[in-house]
Amino acid sequence: MTATTETRTVVPTEMKESRFRKVPIYLTVGVVALLWTIPSLGLLINSFREPSSIRTNGWWTVLGDIFNTATWSLENYRVVLDEGFSNAFANTVAISIPSVVIPITIAAFAAYAFAWMKFPGRNVLFVTVVGLMVVPLQMALIPILRIYTDFDVTGTFPAVWLAHAGFGLPLAVYLLRNYMGSLPASLMESANIDGADHFTIFYRLVIPLSVPVLASFAIFQFLWVWNDYLVALVFLGIDPNVRVLTVELADLAGRGEGALSLLPAAAFVTMILPLVVFFSLQRFFVRGLTAGSVKG
Amino acid sequence: MSTPPLMDHAELDGGPPRHPDGEHVHTFGLWLLRIVSALVLPAVVVVFFLTFGFLKDEDANKAIQVLVAVVVGIGGVWALYWGMDRAISQLPDRSARAVRPFAFVGPAMALLTFYLVYPAVNTLVISFQDKDSEAFVGFDNYIRIFSESKYLISIRNSLVWVILVPLLAVGIGLAFATMADKLSSRVEAFTKSLIFLPMAISFVGAAVVWTFVYGFRPEGFGNQIGVLNGIWTGLGGNPVNWLQTSPWNNLFLMIILVWLQTGFSMVILSSAIKGVPEVLLEAARIDGASEWQAFWKVTFPSISSTIVVVWTTVLITVWKVFDIVFVMTGGLFDTQVIAQTMVEEFFTNFNFGIGAALAVLLFIAVIPVLIINVNRFRAQEATR
Numbered sequence: 001m002t003a004t005t006e007t008r009t010v011v012p013t014e015m016k017e018s019r020f021r022k023v024p025i026y027l028t029v030g031v032v033a034l035l036w037t038i039p040s041l042g043l044l045i046n047s048f049r050e051p052s053s054i055r056t057n058g059w060w061t062v063l064g065d066i067f068n069t070a071t072w073s074l075e076n077y078r079v080v081l082d083e084g085f086s087n088a089f090a091n092t093v094a095i096s097i098p099s100v101v102i103p104i105t106i107a108a109f110a111a112y113a114f115a116w117m118k119f120p121g122r123n124v125l126f127v128t129v130v131g132l133m134v135v136p137l138q139m140a141l142i143p144i145l146r147i148y149t150d151f152d153v154t155g156t157f158p159a160v161w162l163a164h165a166g167f168g169l170p171l172a173v174y175l176l177r178n179y180m181g182s183l184p185a186s187l188m189e190s191a192n193i194d195g196a197d198h199f200t201i202f203y204r205l206v207i208p209l210s211v212p213v214l215a216s217f218a219i220f221q222f223l224w225v226w227n228d229y230l231v232a233l234v235f236l237g238i239d240p241n242v243r244v245l246t247v248e249l250a251d252l253a254g255r256g257e258g259a260l261s262l263l264p265a266a267a268f269v270t271m272i273l274p275l276v277v278f279f280s281l282q283r284f285f286v287r288g289l290t291a292g293s294v295k296g
Numbered sequence: 297m298s299t300p301p302l303m304d305h306a307e308l309d310g311g312p313p314r315h316p317d318g319e320h321v322h323t324f325g326l327w328l329l330r331i332v333s334a335l336v337l338p339a340v341v342v343v344f345f346l347t348f349g350f351l352k353d354e355d356a357n358k359a360i361q362v363l364v365a366v367v368v369g370i371g372g373v374w375a376l377y378w379g380m381d382r383a384i385s386q387l388p389d390r391s392a393r394a395v396r397p398f399a400f401v402g403p404a405m406a407l408l409t410f411y412l413v414y415p416a417v418n419t420l421v422i423s424f425q426d427k428d429s430e431a432f433v434g435f436d437n438y439i440r441i442f443s444e445s446k447y448l449i450s451i452r453n454s455l456v457w458v459i460l461v462p463l464l465a466v467g468i469g470l471a472f473a474t475m476a477d478k479l480s481s482r483v484e485a486f487t488k489s490l491i492f493l494p495m496a497i498s499f500v501g502a503a504v505v506w507t508f509v510y511g512f513r514p515e516g517f518g519n520q521i522g523v524l525n526g527i528w529t530g531l532g533g534n535p536v537n538w539l540q541t542s543p544w545n546n547l548f549l550m551i552i553l554v555w556l557q558t559g560f561s562m563v564i565l566s567s568a569i570k571g572v573p574e575v576l577l578e579a580a581r582i583d584g585a586s587e588w589q590a591f592w593k594v595t596f597p598s599i600s601s602t603i604v605v606v607w608t609t610v611l612i613t614v615w616k617v618f619d620i621v622f623v624m625t626g627g628l629f630d631t632q633v634i635a636q637t638m639v640e641e642f643f644t645n646f647n648f649g650i651g652a653a654l655a656v657l658l659f660i661a662v663i664p665v666l667i668i669n670v671n672r673f674r675a676q677e678a679t680r
Contacts, residue, residue: 025475026483032472033487036555039505040493042523046508057519058526059508105373110404119397125405132412134662136616138638138655140415142422142648166411169404198396199381227498229619230639246500250623253504260521267504271497278496279489286563 047264048072051079054261076265083262084240085269088248092226094157095236095244099164099225100218103172106165108214111176112202116188126177133170140167141234148235155242160235167231168221179213180206215284219277223285226274245270329395333384334402337376341403373403416659423652427645437653447654450632453546457553457617457633462610464554466603469561474591477569488566492559499556499619506552506624512537542630549631552620557613561606568602569595608665616658634658 045059050073053062062071113119114126144163145154153159183206191201207214229246236242238251249270252259278285380399384392426433441447472491476484494502511522515535520526525535539545572595580590618635625631627640634654641651 022478025478029472029475029479029483029487032468033490036491036494036558038523039509039555040497042508043505055518055521058521058523060523060526061519102373106404106407109377109400113397113400117397117400119394119401122397125401129404129408132408134612134659134665135412135416136635136655136658136662138616138618138635139419139659140411141655142642142652143415143418144411162407163411166407169408170412173404197381197385198400199378223496227496227501229498229500229622234643246498246619249498249504250500250619253500253507253623263504263507267501270501274496274498275493278493282489282492286567 043264043267047076047268048074049076051075051261054264055257076262077269080262080266080269085245085248085266087240088243088245089269091242092244092246095160095164095232096222096225098157098161099168100221102161103165103168103221104214104218107169107172107176107217108207108210109202110173111180112198112206114173114177115181115183116201116206117198126173129170129173133174135170137167137231141230145234154235155237155239157236157242160232163231163235164221164225164228168224172217172221175213175217176210179210183209212284215281219281219285222277223274326391326394329387329391330398333380333395333399335406336380337373337399337403338406340376341373377403419652419655422648423656425649425652427647427649429648433649437649440650441653441657446632447637447650449630450627450634450637451657453630453632454615454634456546457550458611458614460547461550461553461557461614462607464550465557465610466561466565466607468554469558469606470565470603472558473562473566473569474595477566488562491562494556495559497556499617500623502552502556503620503623506555510538510548510624512539539625539631540629545625545629545631549620549624552624553614553617557610561610564606565599565602568599572598608668612662612665615661 042059045062046054049059049062050071053071054076062068065071110129114122114129140163148154148159187205188201191205196204227246228244229250232244233247233250236244236247238247243251249263249266252262252266377399381396384396384399386392387395422429423437424432424434426436441451469491472488476487479487497505508521509523510525511520512525512535513520514537520529520535522538524538529535538548576594576598577590580594585593616635617633618639621627621631621633621636622639627633627636632640635658638651638654638658641647641654
């Protein structure tokens, strides 16, 4: 009797105490979270304001007057979408999807071979792939651009797809091989005894089991490609027909004061899809990050 | 032994080959088969892209382009891998086993060779040539980047970036993860996603976001539209042109990257913190340790390897930062950094020698990280 009642009476006071002690923690966490949110919040508010007021006073001035409908407007979004951002949006989608799909397919086969096949040079090749992760893609710009110019493929989508595939491959092979290598060997052996060959084991067993890591890499690569500026700028260029959202946005930002009122809406057009993908699939993304950089 | 096991995994531990009598398969012919099988698929893809002229047509329907790419990217590539696999299966059993891995690995290797290995070597060569890559000039480009003030400033700035940004991003990330861990899980999840949110934003987008923080209007030229000057003038100060006030403008640019990268370190450190066994922490508390001591004596040592990994990952990102400086200041007002100076040399000044030398500098500095990576892989291999 005594033991249980004692704990029952003790626990609440302890909890009260610790909750009281947590006030500074709540405050600090809240202040930091608020600081982190203010820049994006300001941009969001600005993007829905009436164009001339964006240029004449700060976004925080509307906070005291948020129910005044005259301050709000969708005009910026309308102008931005008319001004080439809808085309740039389509281009970015057209760049992103293949740039995610191609490296995943190629990396999956390579990762399987590295994890479950034996061949001469296997370790040397894999260490080379891991090492290539730190080669800055800046090293690749000029040589690749020269080859692309010789074959007259600059400004084409496949040129950019394959470049993104190449640059994303080391991380993809590394992540997938680590994951596939951690699958139980007994599973493979029993499949083998049942008469399955490598190809069957690969697509019947390993690929379905690897869906979490495939999803992680897909999200990672998607965010990377969607948000990329350098590769798109160098290999696609600034031709309004083919340019992507980041190039379009940087161009707008470079126009100075005159385009200031369009910037917030334009920035949100570039961010909306990655934000949606990111928050709906955050779980996979985090798992991929932790698998890639914490393991070992 | 009549039906040798197909799974070679059992052989991975470096034991003697199962079929010492089968050494004859390691012949020239076998290697030829291996190389051919590795290269068939990339060759088909290259031919495909070069023949289909409509893919070069800017006005071609984008939906069709994407459709073709996805069909090729998934269906076509899978079919090719499958076809290679079938073809290899026609070989005698032992040769097939020796050749098949190369068909699996080959396409990845071909892509990596073309997009990373060859360019890296080529860039190294260009860095020893003059600005038009026509004559070799020895170490001239390297001597210039380490003596002319323009390049020295960008090297100095990059060094300050790689010291301060990881320090702040990892420091704030760690503190936030530790504190949020003590809150109710709903509050924790919500506040963490607020910190995490900038991770989905492009560097160019972030530069635009911060335009409305650092915005500046000289006195008498209208109201301030940047938050920082809004607060500053509200407190009675004169408006400051944050991005043109050297050397502090560098710090203001760095804050943008800290804002982007803290979420990354926070999330990874948070999962590491949750991995610290509660028993250890309880034991420390029973021994009379305060929360502060428990953190430094128990949590911190257990997650130190994760901290190193996060630190180096952020460091590499920072080292290659280009977009933020390019968009916010264009490298003016003494804010240039190496990666942005490199792009400027390549595409504005067309000085390929200097640009390549800067790219090599970007690479050489991360070699220690490469060594750490390789060692981690080896250590992991040893425990398999």
